[in-house]
Amino acid sequence: MMRIKFMSWILAVLLFSCTERDGYKELLESGDLLVQANEKLTDVIVHDIFSPPVASRIYAYPAIAAYEVAVLAGDDRYVSLMGQLNGSEPADFDACEECSYSLAALAAFYKVATQLVFSEQEMIAHREATYKKLKDEGMPKTLFQNSIALGEIVAEHILKYAGKDNYHQSRSFEKYTIKNDPGTWKPTPPAYMEGIEPHWNRIRPFALDSANQYLPALPTPFEIIPESEFFREAKEVMDAGINLTKEQKDIAYFWDCNPYKMNVKGHVMYAEKKITPGGHWVGIACIASKAAGLDWKATSETLAVTSIHLFDGFIACWDEKYRSILIRPETYINLYLDEDWLPLLQTPPFPEYTSGHSVISTAASHALTRLLGEPFPFLDSTEVKYGLAARSFNSFKEAADEAAISRFYGGIHYMPAIENGVEQGKMVADHISQRLVTRKDRLTASKE
Structure with missing residues (x-):
């Protein structure tokens, strides 16, 4: 009897050892x-x-x-x-x-x-x-x-x-010089930071032929008279900010993604560190990869393709930002409508047009939709570690549309920057899908 128990114990140990030896494979x-x-x-x-x-x-x-x-x-x-x-x-x-x-x-x-x-x-x-x-x-x-x-x-x-x-070379390029033109971007409170990455259009894109390959429609001409379209667009931002619902505020905060948020208490100023817009979408790509049960190869494809769309989207967007160098709503509204008005979100330190989140969210959503299909319900928990509740979406496009409009709710973009930013993101995504192939079956289909 003791011998049987001993042999059983040996067998159990061997089985356990085999399982341990193979654990790394899974x-x-x-x-x-x-x-x-x-x-x-x-x-x-x-x-x-x-x-x-x-x-x-x-x-x-x-x-x-x-x-x-x-x-x-x-x-x-x-x-x-x-x-x-x-x-x-x-x-x-x-x-x-x-x-x-x-x-x-x-x-x-x-x-x-x-x-x-x-x-x-x-x-x-x-x-x-x-x-x-x-x-x-x-x-x-x-x-x-x-x-x-x-x-x-x-x-x-x-x-x-x-x-x-050209990234390392760009670290020594000259800083952005503020222009006196009243319609151009100026640093905003509380930190009044200088313009971020004014030469990003000189970084080599992955798939775009050039940074200015897909120019958006021109922004609305700057005007200060109340009858002008630009004045109306600024007032639209101001009025929306005054009358935000709780849901609109939640949306704006969820997609804020501003790594530069500065807090001021008396004479003390400190930064609140947060995820970037691209980081949010890489997070979504990770969530989607796990939800779809992708193996390591398909996961690597999803992350690579998504990040390429983000990278080229930023290059196209930043090229336009420092061409139009358009004034931010906060600056315009404080000068010409209400000197005490503040946006819900802190204004980022770069020109207004086009909306970066609108461009890159749209581009990333197209990449993920092509890879994983639509509808694709998912719970976006990317912002939970930054103190925000998760949000549910039925598709990547739905998430991108919410990310885009969040910039209007946040008071940091006029509507044309959002609408034309979405269109710019689509153009970038369409170009990448035609230019780059990661699967042989898609290569065959593209030739046909």
Whole structure:
């Protein structure tokens, strides 16, 4: 009897050990670890207070690196972006006989992301905790080392590509000079910050032929007479701000996404760190990937395609912002309608036209709809960690439309910036969908 019990115990231990040895496989098969890496990257971007355009760059390159590993994984469905993205060259990586491509994708993501942020140790600590979890789940040493090596090779290729996008050169470009023209943008309270990224149109886009390829309709001509259209648009913003419903306020706060929010108490001024608009949509892409049950390869595709749309959307939008350099509603209303009026949201430090959230939300929603379909009900919990309740949407388009109108409720945009921003986002998204292909079946369809 004792012998039977002893043998049963041995069998249980062996079974348990086998399960432990295989635990890493399940962890790596899903896209969860890649989602968690993206979530950590968002935390670091918020901590380091990167501007919305710069944040879009930080999201894009690590996601592209992870996706390029997915292309190598022996799945014939996926098509490399190298050779398709502007300025990129096709990559020829050696085959890895004994490696985990999903871990290699994570390694590529971590390496690129770490190079693009200030708080490198935060990303490194998260990476090491992830690696430890895989080792604890029984990942063989050789398999682990080979996978990391492959990921770092791919990462180096993407970092070399990123290094030629003119970003580093733009750090030494001249600052924006405020113009005396009364219709142009001026810094707003409480911080009166200088114009952010006035030369972002000189950053290399991923798919657009140029930053000014898709110009929106011209903004309404500046006027101060009460009978003018511009005066009417400004008064519309002011009146809406005075009569906001609770739901409209909730919408405005949910999509605020302003990493520059400054708080003033007496003589003390401090920043309230929040997610960027692009970070919000990367968060939605992560939520959608999990909701759809995507594996790590499809998750990497979703994050790469979404971030490319965000990046090019910011370039197109910022090109227009510093061409029209239009005055913000807060400045206009205080000068010509009501000197005491304040918008619900703090006015961001860059020109008004077009609405950045309208452009990039529309572009990202089109990317996600093409990948995951419509309708796609989801609970957007992206802002919960910033003290806001989650919101439900039936589709990505519905979420993008709410994000766009939120800028009107917030008092930081006139309606033309929103409406024409949505149209600009559509044009950017349509161009990218025609220019870039990530699946071979879509490549065949596009040729037909």
